[in-house]
Amino acid sequence: MTEDPEKEALSFIMDIDSGAKVTLLYHGDGDGVCSAVMVYKCLQRRGISNINPLPLERGENPFSERTTAKINGSDPDFLVVLDSGSRRGTFHNIRSLVIDHHVPDSVPEVEVFFNTWVDKTNRITSEAVFDLVKRIIPEDDIRWYSLTGTGADAGLSKAFSRYAGKEKKYGNKEIQECISLINASRRHCSFRIAEVFNLLVRSTSPSMFIAAAKRAGIDKLREELKLELKKNLKIAPVFSSFFVLFQLNSPHQIHPLIASIWSVKLNRYVVIAANWGYLPGKVSFSMRTESGKDLLVLLKKYRKKGEEIGFGHSKATGGIVKEEVFRDFLRRLGFKPKLLHPKPPDVHRGTLGSHNVT
CATH class of the missing domain: 3.10.310.30 (Diaminopimelate Epimerase; Chain A, domain 1)
Known part of the structure; x- marks a missing residue:
């Protein structure tokens, strides 16, 4: 591990050239998907177009056989792993960055390991990613993603206190609705988190995402989940x-x-x-x-x-x-x-x- 993993993480992102192939492996909860969207938009802003977003499948971890086969199948030059746990493993010859906030079971064998539990800041992954990419992409373009990801994992009170005085145009109900729709896409057996990722990328505000998700029928998944929860x-x-x-x-x-x-x-x-x-x-x-x-x-x-x-x-x-x-x-x-x-x-x-x- 480096003395300043956050600085090394930023350097890693800046090292990615415009012709590189990049895979983003992300956990499918609100924190993971919003972190991945912010990195995706950051790379796009830097002129990188060959980006493969890859949600972690149900029951898989970053080093499981099925996941590594998918990563190798995309043949990336760079790999960024987001909010997917901190455990021992290697991606071999792929230049890799892991950004995570969970208590580490062990240390992965990657080029850069940036864990906010280790650095004692205890930031949610969305917070840590926001702090990195805001140096490359305007804060106003991505702050609502960090609000949503942080709120999904740590609660809305922490999310809004993190950006107190800067985020008055988004209300609790609006951000909570984003969180609810993202969670529904992940919890439902249809596992439509990749579709939600694309909707988030194309949206420039919470209201735009909410409207798009409802047109796609994500709110109907939520209703099915409510009935299943009530029964169980x-x-x-x-x-x-x-x-x-x-x-x-x-x-x-x-x-x-x-x-x-x-x-x-x-x-x-x-x-x-x-x-x-x-x-x-x-x-x-x-x-x-x-x-x-x-x-x-x-x-x-x-x-x-x-x-x-x-x-x-x-x-x-x-x-x-x-x-x-x-x-x-x-x-x-x-x-x-x-x-x-x-x-x-x-x-x-x-x-x-x-x-x-x-």
């Missing part, structure tokens, strides 16, 4: 010590929402929402807590070497593992084997009211 909030929990488990079968990525909602109500527990229906043969699960426990520290006690469990944030983490691995993991947490099956669980009348999908 009726799932009966199972307790083991300070862990509480909700098992669901949904093709949509609603397990993080289930975990977040219940973690507020069951604030003395570590909530696990396990989705047996999101990816074939695997369990995708989210863990959330308001108990004060550090999930990353806690999971080191239960995670076996090599398991894709417990990366990200101290209050929000999870993983995607094979079904048998997840059953074994639950046994380590004290859950009874007879409960560990992928059948749709029994439901009861929910005690939670309706929730918006944001």
